[in-house]
Amino acid sequence: MSFPDKFSWGAVTSAYQIEGAWEADGKGPSVWDMFTRRRGHVWDGQTGQVACDHYNHYKGDVALMAQMGLNAYRFSVCWPRVMPSGTGAVNEAGLAFYDRLVDELLAAGVQPWVTLFHWDFPYQLFLRGGWLNPESPAWFAKYTAAVVDRLSDRVTHWVTLNEPQCFIGLGHASGEHAPGLKLDLPEVLLAGHHALLAHGRAVEVIRERAKKKPIVGWSPAGTIYYPATESSEDIAAARVATNSVWPDGVWNNRWWGDPVVFGNYPEEGLRVYGAAAPRATKADFKIIQQPIDFYGCNIFQGEAIKAGPGGAPTLAPLPPGHPRTLYLWSQTPEALYWGPKFLAETYKLPIVITECGMSNCDMVGHDGRVHDQVRIEFMISYLLQLRRALAEGIDVRGYFNWSLMDNFEWQEGYKHRFGLIHVDYATQRRTLKDSAHWFREVIVSNGAALEKYVPDAGPPQPYVIQETMRYVAAHVGESFNIKDLAAHLRCHPDFLSRKFKQQVGEDLSAYIRRVRIDHARELLKQSGSLIDDVAEKSGFSDRIHFTKVFRRVTGQTPGQFQRQFRAGVGERAGVVADPRLKSKNPRSATGA
CATH class of the missing domain: 3.20.20.80 (Glycosidases)
Known part of the structure; x- marks a missing residue:
């Protein structure tokens, strides 16, 4: 490339x-x-x-x-x-x-x-x-x-x-x-x-x-701040940390x-x-x-970040002997x-x-x-x-x-x-x-x-998987299901679900839910966002269904997530922030 x-x-x-x-x-x-x-x-x-x-x-x-x-x-x-x-x-x-x-x-x-x-x-x-x-x-x-x-x-x-x-x-x-x-x-x-x-x-x-x-x-x-793993929870926590303002x-x-x-x-x-x-x-x-x-x-x-209790950003310490510069x-x-x-x-x-x-x-x-x-x-x-x-x-x-x-x-x-x-x-x-x-x-x-x-990543993902992921990301704010996806790709829904599971290792329905909830999290962080509007913009038909799915994926209701984000990383309601997270000089070995 x-x-x-x-x-x-x-x-x-x-x-x-x-x-x-x-x-x-x-x-x-x-x-x-x-x-x-x-x-x-x-x-x-x-x-x-x-x-x-x-x-x-x-x-x-x-x-x-x-x-x-x-x-x-x-x-x-x-x-x-x-x-x-x-x-x-x-x-x-x-x-x-x-x-x-x-x-x-x-x-x-x-x-x-x-x-x-x-x-x-x-x-x-x-x-x-x-x-x-x-x-x-x-x-x-x-x-x-x-x-x-x-x-x-x-x-x-x-x-x-x-x-x-x-x-x-x-x-x-x-x-x-x-x-x-x-x-x-x-x-x-x-x-x-x-x-x-x-x-x-x-x-x-x-x-x-x-x-x-x-x-x-x-x-x-x-x-x-970057995610310690590429789980959606760690990515969300790293994004929050990168976008945070620290009081000190x-x-x-x-x-x-x-x-x-x-x-x-x-x-x-x-x-x-x-x-x-x-x-x-x-x-x-x-x-x-x-x-x-x-x-x-x-x-x-x-700084590596993992999601702590309630999704709060938590420092993920690097292992002993991790490469460092002379500085x-x-x-x-x-x-x-x-x-x-x-x-x-x-x-x-x-x-x-x-x-x-x-x-x-x-x-x-x-x-x-x-x-x-x-x-x-x-x-x-x-x-x-x-x-x-x-x-x-x-x-x-x-x-x-x-x-x-x-x-x-x-x-x-x-x-x-x-x-x-x-x-x-x-x-x-x-x-x-x-x-x-x-x-x-x-x-x-x-x-x-x-x-x-570049490490050998093996054979590329089949077109049907790439197009599925692209479609889900592009239409995250619309109401669609696996049948709609299969119709777009001109294949049978069972074939698509089975192929996605084989290639990605995740149920297609769970993947769609996760993408929608990740999108909803970002919307809920915005000032003045309303939960009903976020539900609609994330492809959910009603607030009740949205709340159930959101709680199942994140362990919180949309309102709890919204309140803790607006409270600030260091003072979130019901969330204990990592005390090591603070205003950190990116040019320092200690972060002071």
Whole structure:
């Protein structure tokens, strides 16, 4: 199986992590320049002042991208390199660097994807309140205008913000990242609200000023829960967890994604955050909810979930010895199937995997090569799961590996190596790792090279079974029975039932009931849904029959299920939630 035509195969970096040249050619300081100058913030006192010196080595780096076969490269623009004070005067030398980089990429056949903000907030604007200042969205809009005016005659792909959960949660709540603040939840959420407004203002500016038709999205951190098994109960529990907002932090999907796509904060979020939630107006949401063309997601790992009592999501611990990266992040390739699947179901937008990768302790061997087989195995397993998502019709438009090259890993300094390219920081020598050569094979074949890693699944299901499943899914809201199905397939009902049982291992009537009830569960979660309407939309003739079947399948009445969902995961009536489930940082080994 090949991936779709025009699929974006890329790698990604950020300005502070690779550029260096921290005060060259008129660049102003960022909060990361401030944060790293104080010992104790970063491992071994390291900084990004030089990093990969990409500012001076960009031509060679682009040549390596071409050698790898990349057709896309996502990089970020350093805000204070373009506007040293964050607003006001534009630094011509700073813009000229990105001019040269874009031209070099296009000449090499690599599509530039420009990220406008990847955490290097201008220091001078931090002194004026940073993201807590209600003027920050306007500051960001002016900076965006300068970049768009300069680059949009050649750049068509734009990402507004990278991982607001991280630069707000780690930068303003835990203090692990710049600017190192440890604010209370009301101020944390206020800073987040201003960042969302900045996203909306940036989209407005891009659409108003771009010289070429823009393709615009954003890149939040994917907080992904996947089912421990593929039972309908575990899938439903994982879906609930992925869509939940937790009261003890900002690590979730819906609080950030719903304003961008739907124009409101989710009801569960408003309930669990309570008085800490910002006082948002309709005018605010009108700004935030600008049309976007894709939903980016950065997915590195996920949490396995099983259905507990009453269907409540419960953590399913991984076994001892489960593969982990050097960062101690769990290797859970299932996250790259269930994450895009759940997010696409919720937001109905094309998905782009804007970051996915692993940290390793790579080194140049005696033969002059970097043999990172562990990363190759990681990429195989994750890309096979993404391939599965595509095969099931999920609209995935691109995959960007984190990262193009080894770089400064924020508070971890140079401890971790995420790159497809090894960097010797003392000499700035670059070496393509084995994973880079392997990735080239995948890219040149447009994903077909993954075929040899697909386990033999045996003979495909007979057409009659495939069509039965398709028909049930497509007509779940209609009243039909096995006789109707058999008539559609022009076969005898007994033959169809017997064949389905042989191939699937489940009675056809039970399968139809399960699909209807799964559909009903999703409808019952929606605000304002009425049980009578849900029964009708799930293909049941009356509420009494629906309630009986629902109780038989789930152990609850529709009303009980609806009440527990609306109560929130952590406070469901009659349901004891797993105390280990909480707001979890998807970039952490501990979830803290």
